[in-house]
Amino acid sequence: MTSDNPSVFLLMVNGQIEAADFPEYDDLYCKYCFVYGHDWAPTSGLEEGISQITSKGRGSRSLVWNFPLDISFKSTNPFGWPQIVVSVYGPDTFGNDVVRGYGAIHIPFTPGKHTKTIPMFVPESTSRLQKFTSWLMGRRPEFTDPKVVAQGDGREVTRVRSQGFVTIQFNIVTKDMKKLGYETTSEHSTATGLTKTSQKL
Amino acid sequence: MAELHIIGQIIGATGFPQNSLFCKWGVHTGGAWRLLSGLKEGQTQVDMPQTGDMAYWSHPIDLHYTTKGLQGWPKLHLQVWHQDSFGRCQLYGYGYIHIPSSPGQHRLQCVTWRPLGSWQDQLSEMFVGGGPQLRSPDLIYSGADRYRLHTVGMGTVELELCIFLRHFDRYGVES
Numbered sequence: 575m576t577s578d579n580p581s582v583f584l585l586m587v588n589g590q591i592e593a594a595d596f597p598e599y600d601d602l603y604c605k606y607c608f609v610y611g612h613d614w615a616p617t618s619g620l621e622e623g624i625s626q627i628t629s630k631g632r633g634s635r636s637l638v639w640n641f642p643l644d645i646s647f648k649s650t651n652p653f654g655w656p657q658i659v660v661s662v663y664g665p666d667t668f669g670n671d672v673v674r675g676y677g678a679i680h681i682p683f684t685p686g687k688h689t690k691t692i693p694m695f696v697p698e699s700t701s702r703l704q705k706f707t708s709w710l711m712g713r714r715p716e717f718t719d720p721k722v723v724a725q726g727d728g729r730e731v732t733r734v735r736s737q738g739f740v741t742i743q744f745n746i747v748t749k750d751m752k753k754l755g756y757e758t759t760s761e762h763s764t765a766t767g768l769t770k771t772s773q774k775l
Numbered sequence: 776m777a778e779l780h781i782i783g784q785i786i787g788a789t790g791f792p793q794n795s796l797f798c799k800w801g802v803h804t805g806g807a808w809r810l811l812s813g814l815k816e817g818q819t820q821v822d823m824p825q826t827g828d829m830a831y832w833s834h835p836i837d838l839h840y841t842t843k844g845l846q847g848w849p850k851l852h853l854q855v856w857h858q859d860s861f862g863r864c865q866l867y868g869y870g871y872i873h874i875p876s877s878p879g880q881h882r883l884q885c886v887t888w889r890p891l892g893s894w895q896d897q898l899s900e901m902f903v904g905g906g907p908q909l910r911s912p913d914l915i916y917s918g919a920d921r922y923r924l925h926t927v928g929m930g931t932v933e934l935e936l937c938i939f940l941r942h943f944d945r946y947g948v949e950s
Contacts, residue, residue: 726835
């Protein structure tokens with residue numbers, strides 16, 4: 575377990591895709607996958623998954639999945655830090671399965687517990703006619719590869735509409751980042767500024 | 776040599792008159808910095824939010840710099856544009872922010888401003904749209920030539936960035 579000169583650092587991710595907030599849609603399920611750079615490799619855990627279908631209860635407005643995430647990565651370089659891409663699907667008025675939102679966020683960078691709420695968006699049709707035909711035929715515009723959502727280039731020509739949120743909880747553990755020379759937290763933030771004083775009574 | 780990682784995303788923008796927005800961003804550094812990997816400029820998607828006022832882009836930023844000196848610490852500059860239903864693009868604001876110098880996670884708000892023309896320009900802007908723009912984007916992040924400019928404040932852009940520093944302590948740098 576102990577190594578004096580490590581060449582890789584490890585990132586362990588636990589958590590769950592907790593719930594979604596989509597005011598206009600119901601009966602949704604989600605798919606997740608991880609996108610990472612060339613220097614990263616998953617060492618254990620599942621890289622992709624599909625959740626159950628959830629609906630809003632009578633009184634509550636929240637769509638709960640409670641869907642577990644469990645994966646570990648190893649890497650030599652923080653560049654290409656993994657992102658989780660979540661895609662949410664649900665039925666439309668005619669019963670076809672259509673996409674309700676895509677969203678992506680980086681795995682949190684510092685050890686500890688983090689709760690993230692990510693906005694979900696769908697690609698927008700180019701013209702009103704296409705919007706009508708896609709509503710009629712049940713074939714909405716969607717990305718051929720959801721991993722596009724995690725990339726920065728090529729997005730300048732896409733028009734999207736954001737229409738909901740997904741809440742994800744993460745617990746992060748890192749190993750050997752300090753040994754490799756990476757400073758990930760500021761020293762000033764960890765100092766409490768209190769000094770111990772002893773009093774003789 | 777010391778290394779700097781900037782990883783995060785441009786979350787979105789709020790407080791603008793209309794909310795069908797996109798953002799062109801770029802990172803500018805001094806001469807001592809070299810970009811090893813990542814894209815240092817880009818343009819986000821156009822977002823039209825269904826509910827609420829905030830336009831969400833979730834645009835990922837992942838940059839790896841190496842440096843020989845502290846001068847010219849990276850600055851992120853951005854331009855927020857509005858695309859209307861006819862496909863015309865109108866400038867809504869310029870803004871810049873320094874990349875944080877302390878390691879860790881930061882939630883940042885970048886304020887933006889827009890150049891204001893004469894009263895005739897403002898009148899035609901009200902009817903037809905458009906408006907004055909800067910001829911060269913250098914002015915967004917430099918203070919050198921601003922004294923003649925008359926501007927008006929616009930909304931804010933939210934970003935979440937995490938900074939990793941490597942080997943800065945070898946050179947005696949405290950941050």
